[in-house]
Amino acid sequence: MSQKIKIYHNPECGTSRNTLALIRNTGEEPQVIEYLKTPPTKEELIQLIRDAGLSVREAIRKNVKPYEELNLESSHWIGDQLIDFMLQYPVLINRPFVVTELGVRLCRPSEIVLDILSAPQRAAFSKEDGEMIIDEAGKRLK
Numbered sequence: 001m002s003q004k005i006k007i008y009h010n011p012e013c014g015t016s017r018n019t020l021a022l023i024r025n026t027g028e029e030p031q032v033i034e035y036l037k038t039p040p041t042k043e044e045l046i047q048l049i050r051d052a053g054l055s056v057r058e059a060i061r062k063n064v065k066p067y068e069e070l071n072l073e074s075s076h077w078i079g080d081q082l083i084d085f086m087l088q089y090p091v092l093i094n095r096p097f098v099v100t101e102l103g104v105r106l107c108r109p110s111e112i113v114l115d116i117l118s119a120p121q122r123a124a125f126s127k128e129d130g131e132m133i134i135d136e137a138g139k140r141l142k
Contacts, residue, residue, distance in 0.1 A: 005030035005117075008040065008048070008097040016096040018110035018127045023098070025134065026119035030098075039090040045083060048097050051104035056082045059106060061094045111142050 005023055007030045010016045023030050033040075040048065049059045056079040061067065066089040072082065086092045096107050102116040111133050114121075125134035133142050 006099040008033050008035040010095050014128050015110050019096045019107040019113045025121050025125050036090050052106050064091050
C-alpha cells in the first residue's frame with residue numbers, strides 16, 4: 001500500500017525540486033500541488049502552518065516583491081492578515097511544504113523531508129548544487 005504524500009511545489013525553486021527528487025528517490029510518487037497555480041484554501045494553509053509547528057511569520061517568504069511592497073515586516077500585521085496576504089499573493093507562501101503520514105514540514109533545507117518519509121532512500125542522492133545527501137548505501141549523510 002502506497003503512503004499518501006503531498007508536496008506544495010514550485011518547479012522554479014531548486015529547494016522544491018530537490019525535495020521532490022528525495023521523495024521520488026523512495027520509489028513513491030507524491031501528489032504534486034503547484035501552489036502558485038492552485039493555492040491552498042485559507043483553512044488548508046492555516047492547517048499546514050500549524051501542523052508544521054511554525055508561526056505565520058516563519059511560513060512567509062520574505063525575499064519576494066509583495067513582502068517588501070506591502071511592508072509585511074512591520075509588526076502591526078498579525079497572523080490572520082498575513083495569511084490573507086499569502087492567499088492573495090501565493091508567492092508569499094514559503095516552500096516546499098510536504099505532508100506525509102508522519103507529519104508536515106516546511107522542507108528548507110530539502111533534506112528535512114527525510115524526517116517525515118517512512119520509505120527508505122533507494123539510491124545515492126546529491127542536490128542540484130552537488131551536495132551529497134544520501135550515500136550509495138541509501139544512508140543519510142546530513
